[in-house]
Amino acid sequence: MQYSKIVGLGHYVPERVVTNQDLSEMMDTNNEWIVERTGIHERRFIDPKMDTVANMSAKAARMALERANLNVEDIDFIILATITPDYFFPGSGVLLQRELGLESIGALDIRNACSGFIYALSTADQFIKTGMYKTILVIGAEIQSTALDLTTRGRNTAVIFGDGAGAAILQASGQPGILSSHLHSDGRYAEELYVKDPGSSRPHAERQPEQITDTSTFKVHMNGNMVFKHAVVKFHEVIMEALDANNLAKESIDMLIPHQANLRISNYIQQKLGLPDEKVYNNIMRYGNTTAGSIPIALSEAWGEGKIKTGDLVCLAAFGSGFTWASSLIRW
Template sequence: MYTSRITGIGHYVPDNIVTNKDLEQFMETSDEWIQERTGIKERRWIDPKSDDMPSTMGVKAARQAIENAGLTPDDIDFIVFATLSPDYYFPGPGVQVQDLLGVKEIGALDVRNQCSGFVYGLSVADQFVKTGMYKNVLVIGSEYHSGGLEKSTRGRGVTVIFGDGAGAVVLSRSEDNQKGILSTHLHSEGKHAKELALIGPATNRWVDQIMEENDPDDTSYYPYMNGNFVFKHAVTRFGQVIHEALQTNGFQTSDIDMLIPHQANLRISQFIQKQMGLADENVYNNIMRYGNTTAASIPIALSEAYQEGKIKDGNLVCLAAFGSGFTWASALIRW
């Protein structure tokens, strides 16, 4: 079997910056309240007048990643696109990326694992490359949250957290078995699905039914999150899946050069960092600038950390995520 390595990386975020002070204009909140609970100072929200969508943002990040890999779009053999906010209900944005990149009729797969989506997508791509089926796989995480948030005091518990953006990597075949993705670990616990979910509209509750009910108190078409419940599960599952990756490969927490957790809440990341005894320079967080960008959060953070020289050749890098589903996942990489 071959080894798969990340050979290219890139990210894109909208130009429009929305600060906590900006949110005070249309909901009862404060910069202090938001930072204390989440660590977020600002986020990027798409300007509705722009052409940014999950697919187009994904392509912008993808072009960076492809160029960074020293490849052209025609070198890509397969696309994996992770998102909870596709341009359309169907089809998924993977096929849009194929079209926008102007490449041959390669396969495109959409992954719907929300906050864990990018790591799930990376794991899928890893299998395709390792078995020799594909040589270069493009993996994208892209989200457009801001258009579907309840921008009011009632919805502030969710709205203040989420931002828009995209990140991408190129995963390529390698015969160097000392570097690349060492292992990936995927889990789910569906009994908690409704604790972090968007219930409707959906196939069991279509738009016409919602309109017929005409209930002004109906919030089913906005994201719902049981914050404390999710937090308690997140800090447990994060630790478990990181240790699983380390133990599988014979490492200890002290061997981690860079941990990139899903940017759900700075308090979760800080809890995990303290629990594992990692120094500040061994954990990368950017939630204070972008908020939670769900499937895009890990590739955006990974791209920034790499660009800032915080990930170097030979480093042991761990990616870990937890979110809606519940799903959680990790990937251990020798850079």
Template structure:
């Protein structure tokens, strides 16, 4: 058995900044209302025709590969996490293989929404541990802006989300730096509390939506029971962080950096207060980017590392909760 480590990080966000004040021009909302409920000041939206989920992932991947000192020929496998693929099928993993000019390596697509990157990281970790692969490209990338109800009707959800991508190279470890453990959970009984239910093969398909031509149909927009999601998120965040620490014989005081999924600043602040962590022990950037779902953790992790907030030997904790419900954590010795 081998150990794995994150050998390179990168991220990409579109140039187009959409502020809360920009949103007030297209829906009934205010900067104060958005900040109070989410902590978000601005987010990035793609310019249609310029960026896609795949192209952003490729741009983030190139940075991560350069930092890891890994060439295209040295990538053994691709794991791509997203809820917003370029196509209904195939998934973006194979598009990354093509666009980066990788060998005919395997490409796996992950559909675990906000928990997607930690799930993908866990898969990469296990493949490297087993000895099957040496260098795995893990990407989380999302284009939300093209699928949101950008009207007053949809404001409770649409103000939260942004576009962007993050990537990591998971490689065989040659020293004490390693992913210590990962922890994955799900609770499907609450699937519809945060979901996009159409189009879907088991319900209303594209042909049904087109035939009905109902302007009041919102089934293809995301819906969220905000208070219910918040209540479950703070509980599951706490549980899965403690699960990881306990398995590795660590205490909360051992955490050097917590990177929570950037779902809502209020959730992150709740967890920080509950665990008694300082501002230097928790990294948040939702204020700038909104909730970028599978991309949020790798973007935040990269920014924290670039800012010198993560150093060799640090205990880094990643934690996520989202649609499914799914939740996950990773404990890393940097």
């Protein structure tokens, strides 16, 4: 049987560090308020003159290629997960292809927000298992900072998000790698966490930028309590689903890497599963919520710090806008 294995990991975060103190100078907030509610101490914001989704992705990809001892020409397909593309269209996957100097290979964009990287990983896994592709570059990348309302009005979401990109390279293998992935959605809650515009289903006058006077629908709307209540349930369910599908117990997990949405959610799931600190990796305190970028950035850091070793059982899990939620179980 043919499996897919992650053979390289990389990440990139912008140089600019934005602390809670920095935000307190822009809005009515403070370090204690932010840390108590989110666990975040700082995040990274792009320099619009330097950073794009595509070039951040390229930097993460080059790190992953170097770690895997591969050349860029070895890539034969790209899957890029983002909800903050550089253009409304085309997708940033083709822009990444251009950044890497590749020609004619396919590039697929996935728009599943916080669950996007696991959806992308699962898609790549299927392509490799069928033999369609041999080496796939999977990216999760976001630029949230330029869309945030950095005033007191927008503080509930502005303090949460950051920018960054993470990359994984998958290759075919005769040995188990990705054991299974589990993908779910429930569109009944779509408007509990969303950005309404720019959307296509608007009258002409409401879709043309020069005629828009109210830009509030271009900002993130989040029903925080609703998201939290669903997240703590679905995170646990989808992790247990992955374990049950592979006849494994929760004690078998060597490393859990949850989507970095809120440290309170991660801690709750850790306690629910009974996992010690050394078996859960969090970096939200340094980077905030980088949406589709959060899991690959954390995965890359955890591996780089020697916290993931050959033979380990690694579990990825995410919950976010859509609502969508997902998990992936990997034998390293």
